[in-house]
Amino acid sequence: MTQPTARTRRLNGLRPTLEDVARGSGVSKSTVSRVINGEGKVRAEVVERVREVVAELGYVPNSAARQLVTRRNNAIAVVASQPQNRLFIDPFFDLHLRGIRKELVAHGAQPVLLFLEEEEEYPRVGDFLGGGHVDGALLFSLRACDPLPGMIERLGLPAVFGGRPLVRGGETLRECVYVDADNRGGAREAVRHLVSLGRERIATITGPYDQEASAVDRLDGYRDVLLDSASPELIERADYTRQGGAEAMAALLDRRPDIDAVFVASDLMASGALQVLRERGLRVPDDIAVVGFDDLAPIAEHTDPPLTTVHQDIEGMGRLMARLLFSRTDDPGAPEPSAAEPGALSSVVTPTRLVARHSA
Amino acid sequence: MTQPTARTRRLNGLRPTLEDVARGSGVSKSTVSRVINGEGKVRAEVVERVREVVAELGYVPNSAARQLVTRRNNAIAVVASQPQNRLFIDPFFDLHLRGIRKELVAHGAQPVLLFLEEEEEYPRVGDFLGGGHVDGALLFSLRACDPLPGMIERLGLPAVFGGRPLVRGGETLRECVYVDADNRGGAREAVRHLVSLGRERIATITGPYDQEASAVDRLDGYRDVLLDSASPELIERADYTRQGGAEAMAALLDRRPDIDAVFVASDLMASGALQVLRERGLRVPDDIAVVGFDDLAPIAEHTDPPLTTVHQDIEGMGRLMARLLFSRTDDPGAPEPSAAEPGALSSVVTPTRLVARHSA
C-alpha cells in the first residue's frame, strides 16, 4: 500500500471522507462524488486522479450519509423467523435462500440475513427494518400468525413473502405480495396419480396445518380429489420433519392397516415414512404406494425406492421473490400494492408437476 | 391504530421524523431525542405525551441519521465465507452461530448475516463492511487465504475471527484477534488415549490442511505424540465431510489393512469412517479403535458404536467471540490491537477434553 502523502493525508484521525479525497486530488466534493458514482461528465484525466487518491486513502463511502440523502442503501433484508436449526436442516431453505441470494447479487444488492428465533427479537428487528438499513425485505419461513407482515405493512417497507403468510384471525393485510407454489394443485395431482394407480384407501400425512399455509393447501388438494372418501382416520398431521413423518406413518398403520397408498406432504417426512414402512416389512409400492412433495433432489433421488413426488422450482421461487421486490424498489414512484389499485403488483403462484420415480 | 390528528400529521409524504414528533407533542427535537434514547431528565408527563405521539405516528428513528452523528449502529456483521450449503449441513456452524447470536442479542446488538460464496462478492461485502452499516464484524468459516482479514484490517473495523485464519504467504496481519479451540492439544489427547489403549498402528484422517488451520493443528497434535511412527502411509487427507471421511477410511484400509486405530479429525468424517468399517466387517473398537473430534451431540451420540471424541465448547466459542468484540466496540477509545501494544486484546484458545464413549 502507498504511504499517504502530505497532500492526501486525512485531517481527522478517522476514516477518510469525500472531503479528504477532494482535497487530495484538488477538486471539489461534487466532482469526487460524480467520479465515485460514475455519473455526470468528468474529464478522464480528473477521473483517474481521483481514483488514485481513493485507492491511496482506502476511501469507502459512508453509506449512512449517502442513505440520508438518497434514501437508498443497496441492501435488502432476508428475514427468516424460524428456529435457526430447522432452517439449517431442511434442504428447502438452502435452495430457497440460494435463489434469493443469486438474484439479489445479480442486481448488485447486498443481501443481509436476519434470523428471528425468539418472541423478544421482533421489536429489535422491526426497528432495524424500519430504520432505513435496507431498501426492502424478503421474508420466508414465517411462523404462524407472524407479526412481521403487519409490522412491515405499518413501516411501509417494500416486501415480498415466500409462501402465503397465515394471518391472524382479526388482522387484515391490505395486500401482501407473495410467491408460492401451487400447493393445492400439486397435491391434487399427487392424489389423482394414486387413484389412477387403482389405489383405494389413500391416506395422507400432512404438514403442520395450524402453522403453515402450504400444509393447509396440500391437505385441501388431497380432499379435493378424495371428497367423502377422505375419512379423518386416513389423515395424520405431522410437522414437516423426518421424525414426524415416521411417527405419523406408524400411527396411520396402527389405525388402518389396510391402507394401500399415502400422500406425504413433504419429502423429508416421506423419507421417514419409507423407513417405517421398510421396518414393518411393507413393500413400496407393491403394498403401499407413496408420493411425496417438494422434489428435493438430495432426498427424493436417494430414498429406497426413489420417491415419486411433486416438483416445485424452489430456487426459481426465490429468484422470483427478489425480482418482484426490485420491481417495486427500483421505481420509487411505483404504485403501492393496494386493493384500490389492483394488478399493480401481485402475488405469483408457480406451477408444480409430478415426478414419477419408483415409490408410486 | 389511531388516526393521525391534524396536530400530528407529518409534513411530507414520507416517514415521520423527529421533527414531526416534536411538532406533534409541542416540544423540541432534543427533548424527543432524549425520550427516545431514555437519556437525560425529562418530565414524566412530557415523556408520556411524546411516547403517545411516537406510537400514533409510527415513528421509527432513522438510523442512518443517527449513525452519522453517533458513529454507531448497534448492528454487528456475522460473516461466513463458505458455500452456503456446507454451512447448512455442518452442525458445527449451527452451534457456532447460535452462540454468536445469543451473545449479540443479549447485548442488544442486531446480528446481520453475510454469506460469501463467490470471489466476486468480496468487493461488495467489503464496501458494506466499510460503509458504516455495522459497528464490528465476527467472521467465521473463512476459506484459505481469505482476503477478508486483510480487508478488515485496512478498514479498521473491529473484528474477531472464529478459528485462526490461515494467511497468505507474504501478507502479514498486524494482529488479528481470534477464538479457537486447542486443536493441537485435543488431538494429542486423542492419540495418547489410543496409545494408552495399547494400539500400535494408529492412522489419522485429517481435515483439509491446505485450507484450514484447525486441520493443520490437529495433524500436528497427532504427530506430536507419534513422532517417527507417524508414517505418511498412516495419514490420509479428507475434507471434513462425511463422504470424505468414508473415502479416506477405505483408502487407509486398502493401503494398510493392519491398522488398529484411527484418529479422525472431525465427527462428521468419523461417522463416514465408521460406516466403511462396518461394511467391511471390522469391529469397533475391537479390531479398530476410532476417536473423533468436535463432540457434536447429534452425531457422536448416535453413531454405532457411540463415538469417543474430543469435546470443544462450540457455542461457548461463539459467545466468546462476541464478548471479545464488544470489549472493543463498547469503548471507542480502547487500544487497537497492535504489536506495539501487546496484550491489549488478544486471541483466546479454549480448552478441549476427551469424551470416552464406546468407539475407543
Place this chain on the structure above:
DNA sequence: ATGAAAGCGCTAACAC
C-alpha cells in the same frame, strides 16, 4: 465540466 451551498434526520454541546 466543475464548484458552492443547501440540507437529509439525528445527537450533543451548550445555553437558559
Place this chain on the structure above:
DNA sequence: GTGTTAGCGCTTTCAT
C-alpha cells in the same frame, strides 16, 4: 428540564 445550534458525510440543484 428544555430549547438552540452546529454539524456528521454525502448528493444534488443551481450557478458558472
